[in-house]
Amino acid sequence: MRCHEAEALLAPQFSESLDPATQRELALHLDSCAACRARLQQEYELDRSITAAVNLATPAADDLVARIEQRLEGKPARRFFPWQWRWPALAGAAAVVLFCAIALTRFTATNSMHALCLDAVDDHRSEVVLREPRRWHSSSEINDLVRRTVPEAQIPQTIAGLPLQKGRICGLLQAQALHLVYGNGAQQVSVFVMLRRDLPSDSLPLPNSAKRLHQENDGGIGVASFAGDGLGVVVVGNPDLARNVADQLTLSL
């Protein structure tokens, strides 16, 4: 082996990768070559210098070891939420979700009934107040209409001193309803009777209850609605009169 061949193999770490024959040749060369022995000595010196410099530039690891041990023992340095507050936090979150769900349901129900009532007010305004031409049935023909639309309803002939004048079948929010008009020469009130199942589903009260669902004024016209046993009723007219009629119907229907 020549010096330039030996030089390439003098790194101490290379020894493991040399095959036995090359190792033997290198050893023989080093025995006979003082320059290469000195060079090998320099390589060792270089390794010592590197190791010493890197060691001296490395800080103590005691604190780091303590921190790691703390983490491994399950004591994280920082947690997003203190563990002891987990149940109160979960309960609070559940309450917020529940509140939002109820509020959303109420809001939706209110909006659904509001739309139904507005539809009824429109019908009352155009057909009763403005007397737009419609095909009405007289009070004597009402029973036939009742049978076709709300068969189980007992329609009173007079409410709040106002006699039943006429009636017709109409649509409220695409559901079939019986539009009855009670009144005298001075005032009139519309009563829309429909099957309970045709009311907006999210606005239904508990079964077998007669509960006022909605009451509002729309441009001077009052509207009140309630759901009875199997029936839903919307009353439209003078605000006081509408509320009065709705109250009486709550008892009779």
Added chain:
Amino acid sequence: MPHVRSLLRTAMRLCRRQEAAEDLVQETMLRAWKGFSQFQPDSNCKAWLFAILMNLWNEHHRKPWVRHETAVGEEFDFDRQVVPGNFDDHVFMHEVLACIDRLPEEQRCVLLLSVVEGLALREIAEILKIPMGTVMSRLGRARITLRQHVRPNAGPIMSDRERKLCDAMKPKRY
């Protein structure tokens, strides 16, 4: 806790900032703890830990902000360390460390794992996921660069006691 000091030594030369290096080592140990079932009992634990460290380093190093942070990160305050020996020794250590830090990262990694940590070339090849010939060529180039830039004939840089300590830390190869 074994090998933390070794991991920190290498991490310091990779990150060049103490905080970043300690974070890297801490993350390495936590990941090793979580994945301890993957450790094969008959293999080298130190090499396994270094494989985790290098994987983490590569993961983070790909992020541009980390690379930027490393590039402009403050150098380790060598002057605050208690360096044994005289002024010449101190200067010489500066030079050696500066030369190591100036090496391309791939050469620096091989040099640290091989020379400082004493891992076998085969283990380094596995850790860095490169062929063994590549490990040898990188190590050879790193040694040539260091030999050229580190002052020759700088005189004794270590006391006999330090020399013995260094020798005791190194694995016997010849």
